[in-house]
Amino acid sequence: MGKRSLRQTWENVRRPLGYVCSGMIIMIVAMVGLFWYYTGRPSSMFEFFRTLEIIESHYAEDVDKNAIFDGALKGMVSTLGDKHSTYLGGDLYKDFSAQMSGTYAGIGVYIASTDDGILIAGVMEGSPAEEAGLQRGDILVSIDGTSVADYKLEDVSQRIRGPVDTSVDLVVRRDGEEQSFTVQRRQIHVPTVAGKMVDGTDVGYIRVAVFSEGTADDFTKEFTKLREQGMNKLILDLRDNPGGIVEQAVGVASNFVPPDSTIVSYTEQDGKVDQYTAQGTEDPIPLVVLVNENSASASEIIAGAVQDMKLGPIVGVKTYGKGTVQGVFPVDSSSAVKVTVAKYRTTNGREIDGVGIEPDVVVPLTPSDPEDSQFEKALEIIREK
Template sequence: MNPTSRSLHSLQTVLFGGAVVVSASGIGLCWQHPAEAALEDSPKVIVDEAWQLVNRHYVDETFNKTDWKETRRELLSRNYTSTKQAYTALREALQPLNDPYTRFMAPSEYESLTSQTSGELSGVGIRMEINKKTKVLTVVEPLPGSPATKAGLTAGDRIIEIDGKPTAKLDIKESSKLIRGQSGTQVKFLIQRKGTKKFEVAIERAVIELSAVTSRIQREGGNRIGYIRLNEFSAHASEQIKAAIERLTAEKADGFVLDLRGNPGGLLNASIDIADMWLDRGLIVRTVNRQGTNENVKARTKSLTQKPLAVLVDGNSASSSEILTGALQDNGRAKVIGSTTFGKALVQSVHQLSDGSGLAVTVAHYYTPKGTDINHKGITPDIQVKLSEGQKILLSTNPKMLATFSDPHYTQAIRTLQQGIRAQKGQPDSTVINKAVVPKAFHQN
């Protein structure tokens, strides 16, 4: 790991696009005003912790031309009768920064965010859906090795009750909330299985690693295409991508499609690590902090494969997705196909405050290897493929259509890859595209 990479890891920097990494604030509070004498027993402690973090790390040293010290004076001069009042005051104080990515999170919001980023949850390990025909909450699949599998749950089992609460009027989110809980505790299900009477089963919750990656070989013409879809850059994303590349390579993939469509981003380090898996050399990303200090992160290991690569993106590919896409595009490692990406070129650091709440602070601006600032602009694909409204609706409402002949982005990717594969094999020009199907993404618990 090079010095630049080490410094980025130690800062716990992330791209805020739906997933983050946690770092304790670790700051000392500075008492500079008589009104601060009673801080220790008031919500002002949280207010000042948050103010100090913004004051120390925010990327714009002018704080969007606001008097940040006066903001602190005003915050600490107020009498807060509850933490809720303090939270409201903090959110209001951050608004003049005009930065939606620098934000305060109540403890429940912070817990939800960090749980998403961890790529783990405490539950029983099932994918479930509300069956379209029966309208009953149904097990789609128990995850391999999970508590649900060990307890004997199988695909098709109908979940009638969770801890005595009927599921008939619950949606997926409400059902999931009942199933999840502290590792080591139990949750009871009333199950209806075809051919049997209803029965109860108690399952002990455990920490379950969530998959952010879908991958498989698809036969397109005479070629074997390694299709990899990455949903978010969670803590386990890079190891899951590595495993997918290695497995598909062992299955003799002739080329790869990396699908980042709809991926809102996540951990900065995950995007760097994944870019490194495709690159032998070259710059991955450049960040600039408030002092104007540049940090260049370069590829540091041998790539896992040299096979041709196409990357699929759309307007919802953001943050870490754009870092990875920019690195592969600027280094000539992949052809980018789809529509212009979201356009978020800011880096956040996320901190836990002493009462369990959290604060995300924009700490740097990033640029692609060629120095392009994509903020509010996005990355323009090498090959732009515009979808009709009908096609957008089809793909968004029918996940099984992704990466099939009904998916124009994927179809173009195959055309592009086949050219690269033929060139690599020294074969004559010929294009054939076969139909492929992507498994539906189900809720995991």
């Protein structure tokens, strides 16, 4: 092969090789720039990958690279110091999606965190938990032989749930004694809305368990049905309701607030003010709202609106005090970031984050109480209207 042929061959190789090298350099510079932009440190990309390399090369045991990467994403969000902002990956994302859709695989209990530990705050009718004999007021001691003393509420929830047709072993404390239960998991459809007429009265009772997809439509159907059965007064039960989708709460409120009522508002990071206005009704009825220490977020939005508009008394104990709005932003098909985007204000402009809604009529209730004194007080009040 002559010199011209060699030179031509080199030229044919050099050009595409140069393009590839230039592309790689541009990509590296872009990555360094992105790391620098988001961290404020020019060496941040080096630090990130160097830390990964040190762990992989020197850690004494096998390394799960996916777990490390997920941990890095969780760490980014956790440094905000906001307990309501979190990275949702894997099972956490599945659990969150199931909660918002109202369907999950589990045993059918509501749990809450108390000074005594993790409390079974309610048992769904017809659920595996009810069939096994679990009761409201039981204190959870262990799951599959592991103590839950140091577990967060969401960790307990995740461990109780699992694949359909598997079982979970629970130990609970009831009346000072420990009892063991083996409960078979099934597909659970959470009835977010349930209602009935109070016997011998014109009072309707509707409980909303969570504000998930479809809750507003389900509430409107139940409300309309009870109206057709003679309901002229309403007890709205939001106890142990952790909140959910703001738009669903506004849709629920439309059944009993005046037309075009502002239910909640908040200011975004860029200064834009968002307001959620309910369509409302020209035919409101007297109502009482039940709340407790586990009523949070969207539940507090409704309770605050009812209180501000003087539509009826709030009965129970002070609510949780979660007055922030979270946006859920997908990362990919199996993960998302839930992050606080604003503090919301009630109808009259009150910010309740960390404060809660103070009831108009305070009625404490403990799991050991033989009767639901909060409901009885609400019934007493509404029957006088």
